Amino acid sequence: MPIKLKDLPRIRYNMPGNAACPGCPETMGMRYVKMALGDNVVMVIPAGCSSVIQGINPKSGMNFPILNIVFAAAASAAAGMKAAFEELGRDDVQVVVWAGDGGTGDIGFQALSGAAERNDDIIYICVDNEAYMNTGIQRSSLTPYGAWTTTTWTGKTEHKKNIPLIMIAHDVPYVATASVGYPQDFIEKLRKAASIRGFKYVHLHAPCPVGWRFDPGLTPHVAQLAVKTGLWPLFEYERGKFRVSSFSRMYRKPEKRAPIEEYLKLQGRYKGAGPEVVKELESYVNRLWEWIELLEKSMSPSTTAKKLVSKT
Amino acid sequence: MGVSEPKTLFVAPLSKPDAGSVGKTGTWRHEKPVIDEEKCVKCLLCWLYCPEDTILRREDDMVYVDYDYCKGCGICAQVCPVDAIKMVPER
Ligand SMILES: Cc1ncc(C[n+]2csc(CCOP(=O)(O)OP(=O)(O)O)c2C)c(N)n1
Ligand code: SF4
Numbered sequence: 001m002p003i004k005l006k007d008l009p010r011i012r013y014n015m016p017g018n019a020a021c022p023g024c025p026e027t028m029g030m031r032y033v034k035m036a037l038g039d040n041v042v043m044v045i046p047a048g049c050s051s052v053i054q055g056i057n058p059k060s061g062m063n064f065p066i067l068n069i070v071f072a073a074a075a076s077a078a079a080g081m082k083a084a085f086e087e088l089g090r091d092d093v094q095v096v097v098w099a100g101d102g103g104t105g106d107i108g109f110q111a112l113s114g115a116a117e118r119n120d121d122i123i124y125i126c127v128d129n130e131a132y133m134n135t136g137i138q139r140s141s142l143t144p145y146g147a148w149t150t151t152t153w154t155g156k157t158e159h160k161k162n163i164p165l166i167m168i169a170h171d172v173p174y175v176a177t178a179s180v181g182y183p184q185d186f187i188e189k190l191r192k193a194a195s196i197r198g199f200k201y202v203h204l205h206a207p208c209p210v211g212w213r214f215d216p217g218l219t220p221h222v223a224q225l226a227v228k229t230g231l232w233p234l235f236e237y238e239r240g241k242f243r244v245s246s247f248s249r250m251y252r253k254p255e256k257r258a259p260i261e262e263y264l265k266l267q268g269r270y271k272g273a274g275p276e277v278v279k280e281l282e283s284y285v286n287r288l289w290e291w292i293e294l295l296e297k298s299m300s301p302s303t304t305a306k307k308l309v310s311k312t
Numbered sequence: 313m314g315v316s317e318p319k320t321l322f323v324a325p326l327s328k329p330d331a332g333s334v335g336k337t338g339t340w341r342h343e344k345p346v347i348d349e350e351k352c353v354k355c356l357l358c359w360l361y362c363p364e365d366t367i368l369r370r371e372d373d374m375v376y377v378d379y380d381y382c383k384g385c386g387i388c389a390q391v392c393p394v395d396a397i398k399m400v401p402e403r
């Protein structure tokens with residue numbers, strides 16, 4: 001059911017006066033998590049900007065309970081917390097991991113993969129600003145090709161690791177991609193995730209004005225352009241079925257996609273990126289959509305239904 | 313003089329949600345958003361996208377800004393479909 005903005009809660013979930021930079025995508029995203037899931041949520045947050053945004057004791061800049069924990073333990077701590085809530089008969093509490101791209105794709109990956117394999121009943125959200133921002137913009141395995149960081153002075157020479165596809169390969173009940181440019185889509189996906197038992201993974205694309213070097217007023221615009229260029233496709237994998245989300249469907253066709261140059265020219269991290277970077281990213285987008293086509297063909301809701309019919 | 317029992321102190325690093333965990337962030341602003349109520353169509357997009365939760369909704373869904381904490385990022389002005397928000401330089 002499409003979400004009406006009027007019906008979303010008026011509660012202030014981000015306490016104003018927190019430490020986030022102006023235009024921060026992580027504060028935007030956290031707000032949507034609470035709008036989607038309501039009050040019975042505990043967040044588990046490993047090191048990263050979101051641990052700093054909370055501010056300095058005794059005040060917290062976030063209006064919900066948070067356990068701050070080391071990188072390597074985020075998913076396993078959440079799994080343990082969920083088990084404890086179940087023991088107390090509190091099945092209504094959602095335990096949500098909120099981790100950066102470094103915390104997810106590099107440092108915390110073993111705990112993430114373990115929790116997925118055990119099918120622990122948690123929601124894991126990766127808030128992906130495509131670098132280690134909190135420590136001063138170092139590359140992560142999720143930094144895209146050609147992007148400047150303080151550890152890739154001349155542009156990264158490797159492509160972005162595709163964690164959502166890796167999570168689909170874990171065959172967990174739910175995997176989705178989302179973007180701070182499309183909050184309603186993100187909120188809908190979180191609500192669906194909350195209704196499913198077992199391990200849920202949601203990957204939120206979160207353009208960061210500080211690390212990507214763009215005007216802080218443009219955070220939603222840059223996020224939307226990532227989707228429109230085809231670089232960040234929105235999709236869902238639900239109990240073995242794969243579906244491209246409505247905001248991304250038209251970008252299946254290369255001629256419908258926004259030019260990659262349009263996206264790059266807004267971002268200082270691509271300053272000096274020549275035509276070879278554009279070409280390399282274009283071929284990346286094409287490969288990405290070939291994967292998607294493959295998944296769609298073999299796991300679309302209709303083909304899955306047919307397979308089930310032919311089995312019986 | 314006898315030896316006294318060492319005192320055990322439990323220090324729980326618990327924080328409580330409160331506004332202004334790093335102070336009045338309104339002082340960070342170079343420009344402030346000013347809403348033209350005549351133009352506003354109450355679409356709530358500025359409220360949806362404001363990262364700081366400093367766009368507030370009145371009962372009738374007319375929006376207004378919490379200038380104590382608004383950081384002046386300009387997102388609200390960028391997303392407004394009818395240009396009802398102008399960024400005005402702070403004096
Ligand atoms: C084991 C360990 N290594 C390094 C650090 C230092 N550290 C703190 S935050 C951070 C960056 C995290 O980046 P990411 O997960 O992408 O989140 P972001 O800051 O971008 O939100 C690092 C490296 C740490 N706290 N623990
Ligand atoms: S560096 Fe980026 S993600 Fe981190 S607090 Fe600042 S704007 Fe947010």
Ligand code: SF4
Binds near residue numbers: 345362366367384387
């Ligand atoms: S300028 Fe930024 S912080 Fe201030 S009200 Fe607008 S969106 Fe919110």
Ligand code: SF4
Binds near residue numbers: 351
């Ligand atoms: S985005 Fe513009 S029209 Fe919509 S509620 Fe805000 S000020 Fe009003």
